[in-house]
Amino acid sequence: MDSGVVVDFAHLGVTYANGVVALSDLSLTIAADQAVCVVGPSGCGKTTLLRVLAGLERATQGGVQLSRSATLAMVFQQGLLFPWLSVADNISYGLMTRGVTPPQCRAAAREWCERMGLQRFIDAFPHQLSGGMQQRVGLARALAVNPDVLLLDEPFAALDAQTRVLMQELLVDLRRQGLCRSLLLVTHAIDEALLVGDRVVVLSARPGRIIADVTPELAHGRSFDEIRAQPAFTQAFTTIWQLIRGEVEAQLREEVTL
């Protein structure tokens, strides 16, 4: 494996016990400090890709390799915080399992709460928070373990449109601060993929194969509105949308004939 590569999916295939082929012959590498976003029609196996990497799903062909001693953390759909733990205990969960002492856990939780604007809620339970706050806790829980690769599974899909934009900006901002290194984000929102990722990988309908691997030449480091206004953004968006649209339409036709 290359020295600069953190994650290497090689000819990955996943077939579920019920015979559904989720992924087939998928190869993808993620470089250190790279933000890769995976987009595709729903049901294309995007999430399966993440689950294999996280060790929650087994590859039936090929596999995935992590660079030596690389650590992972994951942000789940709708946060998936532990309802019985306070915000502080949720944030420091990954530290606790790694044997960090309670006072240090608390200190880390406090630091992340400040960074995420959650100081007032440090002792609250998740259900007392809004969706956006919950997902900020989810993000803090993942980043608190200082992972080499951050996995995000449709993290902002359940949020309202305004909150979603703020969360995307927050994520980009955290990356700019160097708090988040490599990143693999799975989403069905093309604009989200373009705004957050350095590189956008487009998957086909099931079984998921890579049909495009785009590195849009966007001038990052500006506000989202400015990025959106660039012709390159519109162009990349249209290209990706055409690809996915074709897949979705094909999928629909297939379902109709079935």
Added chain:
Amino acid sequence: MTQSRWLTWLSPVLLLVLWEVAVQLNLLNRVFIPPPSEVMVALAKALRDGSMEHDILVSSQRIVLGFVIGAVPGTLLGIWSGLNRTVLALVRPLATMLYPVPKIALLPLVIVVLGIGEVSKVATVAVSVFLMVVIHTIGGVLQIDQRYFEAARVFGANQRTIFRTVALPASLPAIVEGWKLAMGFALTLIVGVEFVGANDGIGYRIWQSYELYAIADMMAAVCVIAGLGWVVTVVLDEVARLLVPWRYTTVKESRMSVIRTWWGAVRPWSYTAAIVPVLLGAAIAAQHVGLNWWLLILALIGSIAIQGGTNLMNDYYDYRKGTDTPAVKGTGGALLRGELTPTQIFWAGITAFAIGATIGLYLVSVTGPFIFWLGLCSVAVGYFYTAGPFALAYVGLGEIAVFIFMGPVMVLGSYYLQIPTVAWPAVWVSLPVAFVVAAILHANNLRDIDTDRINNKRTLATIFGRDGARIEYYILVGGTFVSQWVLVALGVAPWPTLVTLAMLPLAWKLMGIAGREVDPAALQPVLRQTAVLHMRFGLLYVLGWVIALWV
């Protein structure tokens, strides 16, 4: 009280009134359906002659024992079955099959096997509790969203951590729910069991009254079992709040467990100041006479009640004067966070004072007017500590009031209960305790020196300034030890009391922090540790006096 609270009381009261009226107007036959007033008379009579007490105790014992014997293994087996497929396959069919069998139907069988004694009654309750708890616990564990296990695994949790941080807390709500249902079951069952094969217990009492056609007695017993059921429900609800807090905190009101809220508001840990002087007075008196334990215990309860009342009033008036902020630890905190209302605090304070006063009056009736004046002054100082236009704590007299009243006055009072003479040695002996108790208060004022200045709360600390206040802390903590050494040197206190020397390192450390730190957060431990110093020093000092009884 809100309107809905009134309404919830209205229907039961109305029912009782209608019932009473109907009987009095002879619309209902008094022989078959006695009026509530008659039932209450029967209840009072049964409680007074002690027979009801015995039955309550016996029934409660059977329920609690049966519940514990059934619920503990039931919970463990339920969790195990929920987590392990093999165990589940073995346990679930059996539990599901036996569950619908009315357990009372098994009583004759149980009696055949275990005899008619106590064991068979407890066993019947235990078996049904066990089955109910097993089934609910299995359900609770199985319904856990698998994604929580996945999240825990992704974050590196091992099997044990997953059990502790996911499986157990996630299934707790269902487990506790199962306990509640099982307890209700146990109550129903015990009455049935006692109908049949018992010589005591509330169920037996109901049946016996029925056979004697003493309907009022029967209804009185029914009231008692209903009351028991109510108590059990309240207790288990409290348990649920403690074990499953995340289920009981809503976005709007974060209602803490009642016990925890009051625990924080009443500050039981501060009672070291109420307990140590009473023990000390008794320990000194014990050098001359045999102790009257009854009076000692009453004095302790009374002293704690007055301290509790003082704490509550303190919070109430601090809140009214606006000196506390929500950040304030513990107490005023509960009020400001809206967990308790000012009215609740006020009445709780009054209640505590009333308990203290009642005990005080009793003690006065056994010992004499000296205690009356002592108690009256103490209550007055407690009340005017923060209340009224001339609140002692706000004009720099807090330390002096505490020094006198939580030192010599209390020790002397406790001594006087045992030996009704005003003994000056008891006053001298109390000085070390007086110093250290004043040090607690002063640690508080030292911490709050800046905020008190802003709020115009005059304490010795704000009057002396920070340097002066530090010296005052040295004097109070140092005086604790030095005064005691003088007492030992003069032969007033016995030499074994020097065991308090063990506390010297702590005192030294505290003086160091107090002399160094400025930040209230850094001074917070000084306050807490000074209270610890008071407790440990005080108890060791008392211990010294107790040892002196033998050496």
